[in-house]
Amino acid sequence: EAQVTQNPRYLITVTGKKLTVTCSQNMNHEYMSWYRQDPGLGLRQIYYSMNVEVTDKGDVPEGYKVSRKEKRNFPLILESPSPNQTSLYFCASSGSLGSPLHFGNGTRLTVT
């Protein structure tokens, strides 16, 4: 089954403790992206990647890192999480920009 898999689905952590949210897709997609969803603000892009070893900042990249060492994986790294990063995070992929995006089921992160 074609899918985007994010892990974990839920995560509660404390300020400053480094964490990684994994994202993997099995559709051989070149384009991958991370979004955060907050009430009243919709989906805001954090980082995106057009292909392996190519990443770019989205609208809200501060406090986040990403890497794209393999085509299928696009982890989101929070080196020192803060409470304002409490949010619902989505990973997505597509064959290219301008093709339909496939989303994972989300990771709900709480930073205390």
Added chain:
Amino acid sequence: GENVEQHPSTLSVQEGDSAVIKCTYSDSASNYFPWYKQELGKGPQLIIDIRSNVGEKKDQRIAVTLNKTAKHFSLHITETQPEDSAVYFCADSGYSTLTFGKGTMLLVSP
């Protein structure tokens, strides 16, 4: 895309009525306009999309119209059903990224 405005933020209709959600965009280079439906606890799913060389596209009860001159596009759902209740997002894509509207919560009452 650069900026996408979506209206209304909430829409309540009776089952069987039509629902219309409108979006405006600012980037003249935008050429791809998808609509996503997000059900509770799930990621958004594409329901219909349109490209800039087409003015209208229909898929059963769902249609999208695009007015490039006015830079706006709309989602039309006819004969709404309770299972249409969800949050709907419009988006536009230019050369570098996909930008989403803030979403519309559609509530369809039986």
